[in-house]
Amino acid sequence: MFHSLRPVVSALLVSLMLTAAPTVHAGTYFWTTTDPSTGKVTAQSPSFSGGTAFGLTSNRNGPFNGPIPYSSSSSNTYGGGGGRMNSPSCSGAITATLTWQADPAKASDPPPPSGSVVVMETSTASASAQVGANATCSAKCDDGMGQPGSTQSSSGVPNYYNTATPPQPTQYLASVSTSDTRYTVQGGATITLTLSPTSSATASAPNGPGGWQTGASVSYTVNAYPVTVNPGGSPASARRCRTQSRQRLPRHCQPWRCGPRQQRQL
Numbered sequence: 001m002f003h004s005l006r007p008v009v010s011a012l013l014v015s016l017m018l019t020a021a022p023t024v025h026a027g028t029y030f031w032t033t034t035d036p037s038t039g040k041v042t043a044q045s046p047s048f049s050g051g052t053a054f055g056l057t058s059n060r061n062g063p064f065n066g067p068i069p070y071s072s073s074s075s076n077t078y079g080g081g082g083g084r085m086n087s088p089s090c091s092g093a094i095t096a097t098l099t100w101q102a103d104p105a106k107a108s109d110p111p112p113p114s115g116s117v118v119v120m121e122t123s124t125a126s127a128s129a130q131v132g133a134n135a136t137c138s139a140k141c142d143d144g145m146g147q148p149g150s151t152q153s154s155s156g157v158p159n160y161y162n163t164a165t166p167p168q169p170t171q172y173l174a175s176v177s178t179s180d181t182r183y184t185v186q187g188g189a190t191i192t193l194t195l196s197p198t199s200s201a202t203a204s205a206p207n208g209p210g211g212w213q214t215g216a217s218v219s220y221t222v223n224a225y226p227v228t229v230n231p232g233g234s235p236a237s238a239r240r241c242r243t244q245s246r247q248r249l250p251r252h253c254q255p256w257r258c259g260p261r262q263q264r265q266l
Contacts, residue, residue, distance in 0.1 A: 026103035048078035055082015081217030126177035
């Protein structure tokens with residue numbers, strides 16, 4: 001999916017190069033503040049909220065089935081999961097808030113204006129269920145992006161067979177996964193994003209012969225690339241970006257690198 005979106009990324013960058021104001025904005029949307037006495041995080045950007053998982057916790061803390069609030073696995077990735085019960089699930093809207101923090105040396109600089117920040121969102125959802133003979137299972141997931149293939153489902157297919165003649169299935173498996181990435185152009189002191197990925201699995205007669213296992217999970221990752229344009233940039237440079245959009249983005253078209261006259265990373 002990422003490779004198929006390269007022309008879209010190139011088009012966004014060309015638009016920025018031709019229209020964005022030539023203003024330097026020193027700062028970042030990605031930062032963390034910690035308490036020096038405890039080392040605990042007191043504030044951060046992006047900040048995430050929302051989403052709930054149902055299922056036994058991964059560290060087997062007793063019979064707790066949920067709800068399990070989503071949590072951050074890194075500074076820009078958020079999500080959750082559950083399993084080892086007959087119907088684990090993940091659902092609920094996730095909200096990501098990116099707050100601009102100016103460079104202390106240039107605290108008076110305004111944040112990037114609307115239309116000058118390329119935001120990349122990646123969402124992944126997966127679910128699986130495995131049961132023994134004389135049982136049924138299913139799994140479904142939706143990464144929330146609304147793209148072709150964003151929703152997947154399975155009603156379970158034979159996974160193992162015995163040695164009978166003819167062989168008979170002794171285990172059924174349902175397993176699905178989907179992941180998509182999208183790009184938008186944003187800006188401002190605060191950028192708010194919302195996505196609702198879901199996943200769930202079911203297993204009937206989970207205690208029957210043949211064993212069983214289930215799982216459901218979602219994850220959501222956010223990145224933001226502020227881009228500014230040097231007045232020395234030219235339509236000719238933009239045309240070079242456009243003609244090479246089906247290839248690897250040239251150096252002067254990449255928002256995370258600095259061309260000599262076209263753009264800078266902030």
